[in-house]
Amino acid sequence: xxxxxxxGGGLVQAGGSLRLSCAASGRTFSSYTMGWFRQAPGKEREFxxxxxxxxxxTYYADSVKGRFTIxxxxxxNTVYLQMNSLKPEDTAVYYCAADRQVVRATxxxxxxxxWGQGTQVTVSS
Numbered sequence: 336x337x338x339x340x341x342x343g344g345g346l347v348q349a350g351g352s353l354r355l356s357c358a359a360s361g362r363t364f365s366s367y368t369m370g371w372f373r374q375a376p377g378k379e380r381e382f383x384x385x386x387x388x389x390x391x392x393t394y395y396a397d398s399v400k401g402r403f404t405i406x407x408x409x410x411x412n413t414v415y416l417q418m419n420s421l422k423p424e425d426t427a428v429y430y431c432a433a434d435r436q437v438v439r440a441t442x443x444x445x446x447x448x449x450w451g452q453g454t455q456v457t458v459s460s
């Protein structure tokens with residue numbers, strides 16, 4: 336398994352931007368499919384975005400498509416989530432996840448075996 340540490344969360348006004356980072360330990364980061372999920376208060380954790388090991392394929396939840404961008408730098412063992420045009424409904428704890436499964440559009444929580452501790456994103460109206 337790989338250890339994951341998220342950073343970059345914070346408080347931002349609606350319409351603003353944030354970039355989350357997820358640093359991974361280990362020498363095999365480039366072999367992992369990576370994902371971002373989020374959990375709002377009182378709600379279940381939900382899929383946000385995923386990226387293949389090479390970065391060549393990405394998939395997004397409909398709610399963030401066109402506003403969020405997932406990317407990775409395998410040389411730095413880091414995956415990013417650039418969040419633009421933020422809305423109050425984007426407020427949640429954001430979690431980074433990793434697994435060796437082949438990336439697909441319908442990734443779920445059960446597909447990922449390694450998780451970070453989460454970082455809080457709060458969007459004020």
